[in-house]
Amino acid sequence: MKWITDNVAWQRTLLGLALLGLSACGRSPESAAGGVAPPLRQDCRNISAERQPFFGDLHIHTTYSLDANTQGTVLKPADAYRFARGEALGLQPYDANGEPTRRAQLDRPLDFAAVTDHAELFGETQICTNADEPGYDSLECRFYRAQPDNAFVVFNLFGPGFTGIPKIPVPLPALSFLSQLSPLFGDGEQILRLPYCGLNGERCLQAARTPWRDMQAAAEAAYDRSSDCAFTSFVGYEYTAAPLSNNLHRNVIFASDVVPELPPSYIDYPAPEYLWAALDEQCRSVDGCDVLTIPHNSNLSAGLMFQTRDDRGRAYTAEFAAQRQRNEPLAEIYQHKGQSECLNTMGAGAQDELCGFEVMPYNNLTGDRFGGLNTGPPMEQDFLREALKEGLRQQATLGVNPFKYGFIGSTDTHLATSGNADERNFPGHAGAGLNPRDGITGLTDVIETSPGGLAVLWAEQNTREALFAAMQRREAYATSGNRPVLRFFGGWNLPTNLCARADLVTRGYADGVPMGADLPPAPGGSTAPRFAVSVLRDPHPSAGPLQRLQIIKGWVAADGSKQERVYDVAGRRDSSAGVDLDTCEPTGDPGFASLCSVWQDPEFDAAQGAFYYARAVENPSCRWATQQCVAAKVDCSAPDSVPEGFEDCCNADFPKTIQERAWSSPIWYDAARR
Structure with missing residues (x-):
């Protein structure tokens, strides 16, 4: 398949990176480049x-996120971009001389990245870690x-932890100070911050400008505006909504x-x-600003992420649904804290054995803390998959x-190790995983976590404009960390011999x-849509061969019930491929270098809306923990x-192998539209 081979060859030719100047948020006079517009980028050669x-x-x-900072991460956004471009970084723990005791480096640089530090406590963290800040010596x-x-x-409790939780009204104006002292009081208007933030949190809001400007400066410096187009950076941050630790987080990408x-x-x-309304007001109303949330x-949202009522308990309207769709064209299906594709323990997902991949055993961010009192299965x-239905x-x-x-996919690393x-x-990712600040003995992360995945965008060239457009039109796919090349097309008249054609x-x-x-409306005489799906294995020597290629369909039946079906369209479902758990060497079926199929839905009903997505699966390989064991x-x-x-090497509750x-x-x- 020449088109796949050419694309892989192209990936291997990306060379060189450039460091350039900054133009920051709203072109403010305090920006690192003094408000000067960035240089125009050259046309990409490729x-x-x-x-x-x-x-x-x-x-x-990076260090600007409270959780990463308290876990000993000192690396900044500029370091995360250096790592993404292929440079080695030293990681905590640090020795008595302040030297890192571990190092990490990517085998293959990334093409793009966004540092997405938690915005909620930028100022609080900045003040407590910089001696020049007023408030550094506060209690x-x-x-x-x-x-x-x-x-x-x-x-976290005196901020994001209690945000959005119903408050006790303050009985008298003279007692309004209670809303500044306790998360239990307020009228919904006051914003609770720790006392050292000052009246209305002004000190912390002012301090937050320092990390935010540095994040912008690092993104601009890392962005290759030359014709090499070797690396693209995006300004972004994480919106860390977590009422009672139920996850509603979004990464915000500009x-x-x-x-x-x-x-x-x-x-x-x-x-x-x-958040979406604020982004409309503060970004989309400004010339040159556009944004999406992921x-x-x-x-880990305990039923909240895809609920069909708004914050005030009102059922979705068409306007609300359109607002959500416009702001959120993408979702992160896989990262350090597990996959969010499908659940293997109940419902339709229990019939799909591949839904057992990297499932977190609890339903919110509390995890096994506090004896599991604030979580469940x-x-x-x-x-x-359920949300799509x-x-x-x-x-x-x-x-x-x-x-x-x-x-x-993405990593959610809290060590600044982009794409690792x-x-x-x-080496672990810290954050919700193992805290490496004071040293690591044994496995480098908690057993239920994983190295996470990668995002892949189909675009004409490696520029912010082209990649952002790919995100907006959803021409993207996720991987579990490997780098296969996956194409998926749908239509009514795709040639049946397409896999054999150049x-x-x-x-x-x-x-x-x-x-x-x-899919466009069906032309006259069409009975069912066809889908062309093709995948080439990751060419890296450590990557495994392909095992099978699937198409997953979801639909809603006439009685309103939600339905799904998994179709194997290429490869070998009954493969004998395995792993020698004593050596992590592969055994059995050697798998495939590429797979392709043109498939037509055999149970298509033109009266039923549906979605279709492809899943490409490798032969089994040793999970990260098994390799360390x-x-x-x-x-x-x-x-x-x-x-x-x-000890978790012997924990039978977690698999020894995975299928990337x-x-x-x-x-x-x-x-x-039919």
């Missing part, structure tokens, strides 16, 4: 009208530096260097719809689909639509010999 796959990470944390900051783990809990003076955070805008870890409605049901009622999501999603030599991509665009799009020569048959920190995979964004069929 442009393809048929688009190319660019691999990146849109979920990266709160002394507590922060002396007891960082406890400070993480307390600072199209250009024109961004708000401060990032709208959950403390100030305590529901996603208020929800992640719906698997994962919930089917929190997974994207609910979106079809909402569309039938409202005329608009609020859950029309394409897919990406390799199962081999995994013009697969040309005909896919000409006769159909790519991943992320809607093998390297440590752990012998579970002799429990007393298991070294400290390696890629998920295409869906293609939708709208029955109302």
